[in-house]
Amino acid sequence: MKELQKEGFHPVIVDDLSEGHRKAVSVDSFHQISLADREALQEMFRKEPVDAVVHFAAHCYVGESMEDPLKYYRNNAANALNLLEASVEAGVRRFVFSSTCATYGDPVRLPLREDHPQKPVNVYGDTKLVVEGMLRALDRSHGFRSVILRYFNASGADPEGMIGEDHDPETHLIPLVLQVALGQREKIKIFGDDYDTPDGTCVRDYIHVVDLARAHVLALRHLADGGGSDAFNVGTGKGFSVSEVIEASRRVTGHPIPAEVDPRRPGDPAELVADSSRIQKTLGWEPRFTDAEEIIRTAWNWHRNHPDGYSD
Numbered sequence: 497m498k499e500l501q502k503e504g505f506h507p508v509i510v511d512d513l514s515e516g517h518r519k520a521v522s523v524d525s526f527h528q529i530s531l532a533d534r535e536a537l538q539e540m541f542r543k544e545p546v547d548a549v550v551h552f553a554a555h556c557y558v559g560e561s562m563e564d565p566l567k568y569y570r571n572n573a574a575n576a577l578n579l580l581e582a583s584v585e586a587g588v589r590r591f592v593f594s595s596t597c598a599t600y601g602d603p604v605r606l607p608l609r610e611d612h613p614q615k616p617v618n619v620y621g622d623t624k625l626v627v628e629g630m631l632r633a634l635d636r637s638h639g640f641r642s643v644i645l646r647y648f649n650a651s652g653a654d655p656e657g658m659i660g661e662d663h664d665p666e667t668h669l670i671p672l673v674l675q676v677a678l679g680q681r682e683k684i685k686i687f688g689d690d691y692d693t694p695d696g697t698c699v700r701d702y703i704h705v706v707d708l709a710r711a712h713v714l715a716l717r718h719l720a721d722g723g724g725s726d727a728f729n730v731g732t733g734k735g736f737s738v739s740e741v742i743e744a745s746r747r748v749t750g751h752p753i754p755a756e757v758d759p760r761r762p763g764d765p766a767e768l769v770a771d772s773s774r775i776q777k778t779l780g781w782e783p784r785f786t787d788a789e790e791i792i793r794t795a796w797n798w799h800r801n802h803p804d805g806y807s808d
């Protein structure tokens with residue numbers, strides 16, 4: 497939202513606030529609507545002159561998606577279908593979709609390129625891939641152009657300190673580690689240390705939210721300039737293991753951050769690292785935050801100043 501506003505766009509925000517926070521958005525046009533409510537969506541499109549849709553809303557916990565798969569199909573796939581139908585009906589023909597590296601599944605080649613086989617190993621990835629399929633079909637049938645952004649591990653916080661993560665329950669590694677540093681949790685659990693990686697813990701490509709946000713602005717420009725549908729990885733190309741993230745967090749916070757090894761979490765591939773040369777070449781995007789400590793520092797700044805998230 498902030499990046500769009502800086503670039504002269506006029507964002508209209510639609511959110512059911514089931515997981516988001518009203519305080520995180522400062523826009524003139526806000527609609528508290530669930531994507532399950534097709535009529536409310538149609539009405540919103542009647543009221544607002546929308547040129548393009550950026551679809552972020554989804555459940556995004558790998559572990560939960562394995563335990564409650566239909567919750568994920570309902571929200572991530574069926575509700576996305578509602579949004580696509582309403583967009584097509586309203587004459588919108590440009591769409592940016594938040595997809596995920598989880599659509600690739602267990603890598604057969606690293607770093608992951610966009611043409612890597614997409615065989616998710618968790619339900620979260622399955623549901624995102626379903627929407628990628630809808631978008632490809634709509635391009636053929638309706639000339640509906642879309643940019644699919646396959647996020648790697650979104651992390652960090654607004655460097656200006658206004659926006660940060662506040663999930664309940666929190667399941668993501670960096671905020672959990674920082675909650676230990678704040679004394680809100682006793683220790684961090686490392687989900688498996690027997691993976692085929694240099695230190696045995698899972699390796700992920702942590703991409704700062706500001707770099708991710710800039711990818712959306714460039715994707716919208718690409719579509720506005722007549723660019724065709726495409727899919728891009730959004731990652732730095734650098735992987736950090738769970739142990740490296742904990743170590744970097746110890747350096748940033750000065751807290752010992754006790755850790756213990758727990759069993760593997762179902763649905764976790766050993767390593768996910770992006771080859772993001774396609775978005776660099778096509779859209780001119782480049783990551784600015786490539787260092788784990790630098791990313792964690794922005795998150796630490798948010799968590800330290802908002803220990804109770806948006807309720808502070």
Ligand code: UDP
Binds near residue numbers: 672
């Ligand atoms: N992880 C961990 N302990 C936790 C939370 C996460 O070891 O308490 C690991 C998880 O297994 C994965 C990595 O940290 O390998 C990143 O997980 P996260 O949930 O942050 O993001 P995801 O990779 O699921 O998108």
